[in-house]
Each structure stands twice: as C-alpha cells, then as structure tokens.
Amino acid sequence: MIHAPRHAALAREVMAQAVAPMPLPGFGRGAAPESTTIVLATSPRAFSAATGGRTPEWAGGVAMPYERTIVIPAYPVPGVDRRQADATLRHEIVHLVLHERLPGTIPRWFDEGYAEVASGSWNADEAWALRVAFMLGRAPPLDSLELAWPAGEGQARLAYLLSATMVDHLRRRAGERGFQLLLHNWRRLGTLDASIRETFAMTPGQLEDEWKKAVRSRYGWMQMGANVGAVWGVALLLALVAWIPRRRRNRARVAEMEREYHMLPPPREDGVNVEYPLAEDDDER
Structure with missing residues (x-):
C-alpha cells in the first residue's frame, strides 16, 4: 500500500x-x-x-x-x-x-463487463439507454471496443453498459453452472471465442446477435417509460404551455372572422341597392 x-x-x-x-x-x-x-x-x-x-x-x-x-x-x-x-x-x-x-488475452468488453457485474457497479435500470442507442445506430459492436475504449465520458458509459449487459446475458442464458462451465472451458481451451463455441455451440457473432435481441426484449418501452417518465412529463408540460396561448389566439381569430362574415355591409352614400336585413312585418311572420 x-x-x-x-x-x-x-x-x-x-x-x-x-x-x-x-x-x-x-x-x-x-x-x-x-x-x-x-x-x-x-x-x-x-x-x-x-x-x-x-x-x-x-x-x-x-x-x-x-x-x-x-x-x-x-x-x-x-x-x-x-x-x-x-x-x-x-x-x-x-x-x-x-x-x-483466465489465460490469454481477455476481450475488453468481457473484462469491463464482468468487473461491472461482479462489483455491483452497473445499474440495470439504465439499460433502457442501450435500446435507444441501438435504435439510433449509436451502439458500437463489441469487437470495436477491443481496438479502443472510448475516451469521452458519455461514450465510455455506453461502452460499460454494453459490456455489462452482455456479461449479464451470458449469465442469464447459461445460469450460474453454465457460466461456470464457460469459464472452465476458457481456461481449458485458452480463448473466450473457443469457449463460446464449445459451451453454446454457436459463434461469437451469433451470440452477439442473440444478445442484441435480448436487450430489445428485456429493456423495452415499459422500462424506458418508467425511467424517462419525468422527462416526458416535463416535455408535455412545456408543449401545453406553448399550445394553450396559441389555441386561445386561434379561437379569438375564428370568432373575429365569424363576426366579419355576419357583419352588415357598409351603407352607400346614394342609398341605392342597399339591402339590410330588415325586421319582418308582423303580417309576414
């Protein structure tokens, strides 16, 4: 120390x-x-x-x-x-x-994701942001994290989230005994890729596709709404604040147009051909 x-x-x-x-x-x-x-x-x-x-x-x-x-x-x-x-x-x-x-090179996403999950650092309630990132095309593929970990705080947080949800998916997919077998095979075979093929009979690419689908399913719109409800509430309030005065102005304008439509025509100076809606005679009623 x-x-x-x-x-x-x-x-x-x-x-x-x-x-x-x-x-x-x-x-x-x-x-x-x-x-x-x-x-x-x-x-x-x-x-x-x-x-x-x-x-x-x-x-x-x-x-x-x-x-x-x-x-x-x-x-x-x-x-x-x-x-x-x-x-x-x-x-x-x-x-x-x-x-x-673990032997050999540990993929950066597994290294960071496992550390997030094991230490209790990551918050599953924030994983809805990953679904948004997928929708907007802002979520980098896992293999890109091997080349360079993002330096900016925002992108780094997304990278940690990507990694943690992938490790969490591995644990959920295999259970604790299956996850233990994955690590055992890794030690025996020397690499994570070989262990994934041995343990799950699938390629790392197929596993990544499965994980993306699981993220969209597990962290769906209900959870997203629960986490950003306050944000949407504020946005709705601001929209109402802007809309109500505009609606009042529109109603006032419509009322003015209606008054103009029913307005009597202006009198001519010579008084010719001017028809006013005169009151009906009692005999004609």
Whole structure:
C-alpha cells in the first residue's frame, strides 16, 4: 500500500476491503491477488502520474493487471459518494482477479463487463439507454471496443453498459453452472471465442446477435417509460404551455372572422341597392 501519512486511516479501510473475499460469478469467491500494490493518489496530478497520464479525468480508479497495481484517488471526486468509491475499488480488484485466473488475452468488453457485474457497479435500470442507442445506430459492436475504449465520458458509459449487459446475458442464458462451465472451458481451451463455441455451440457473432435481441426484449418501452417518465412529463408540460396561448389566439381569430362574415355591409352614400336585413312585418311572420 502506497499512501500519504495523512491517509493512514483510509489506507487501512481500503486494505481491509481488498483482502475480504467477495462473490465472483463463475469462480466462487475471491479477493485481491497477493503482492497487489494499491496506490492512494493524493491529487489529480498524482493520479495522472501514477497511471502514466493516459487516464481520463472522470475515471474513478485504474487497474494495471500486469503490474498488479491499482490506483485510486484519496481526494474527493465530484459526484462520487462513498458507496460508489467502494464499488470502484471492487471493480479494479476484479480486473486483477480475472487476469490472474483466465489465460490469454481477455476481450475488453468481457473484462469491463464482468468487473461491472461482479462489483455491483452497473445499474440495470439504465439499460433502457442501450435500446435507444441501438435504435439510433449509436451502439458500437463489441469487437470495436477491443481496438479502443472510448475516451469521452458519455461514450465510455455506453461502452460499460454494453459490456455489462452482455456479461449479464451470458449469465442469464447459461445460469450460474453454465457460466461456470464457460469459464472452465476458457481456461481449458485458452480463448473466450473457443469457449463460446464449445459451451453454446454457436459463434461469437451469433451470440452477439442473440444478445442484441435480448436487450430489445428485456429493456423495452415499459422500462424506458418508467425511467424517462419525468422527462416526458416535463416535455408535455412545456408543449401545453406553448399550445394553450396559441389555441386561445386561434379561437379569438375564428370568432373575429365569424363576426366579419355576419357583419352588415357598409351603407352607400346614394342609398341605392342597399339591402339590410330588415325586421319582418308582423303580417309576414
């Protein structure tokens, strides 16, 4: 543990959490690997220096599996409370556990998605946004995440959501025993792609298509409406505010046109050929 003297109490809390076993889907339980180094960065500059300067400002923690090192901020991060900070630490620990227990290269989407699910970082209620992303054509394919993880916070959140829902789909599809078998086959065969073919008798591309359909079905319009109901309510209110005065103006204009239609013709100066709707004689009624 590397920390400033003033962060000694925080360091003890972090260490206690790091060595406490936590549930790991498909593996049982696990904790931070032995000889793991955790750095408590004292400032954004120290955080950037410890991570090589390649970490976006919004990142709440970084794991470097091949160095068995985790860097987390010891300073307040805007918008991050204690529970989120604890979940972030678990997220980074999971990265180290995965790279210790699985052979070969771990696809980025699985690495991040598994860490999100195992750490409890992801919120399933937000998955409706993924359906919208599919509709708008803004959801990148999973293999594109292997080439470059988005640097912008908004796109990165979508990438985390993509990855977490895919790992969640694998667990739901196979059940806990099936998911355990997937990881077992991965260790035996050496790659995730080979394990998918062995475990599910399908290609990774077919699995991705199945996952997209599951997202559209599972996170449908009802959930979307429940999550954005307040937004639509505000939009409806604004529409009414704009529509009511316009409707009143239109009604006033129609009334004015009706009055003009029934208006008596102006009298001519010579009084010729002017027909007014005179009152009927009592004899003609």
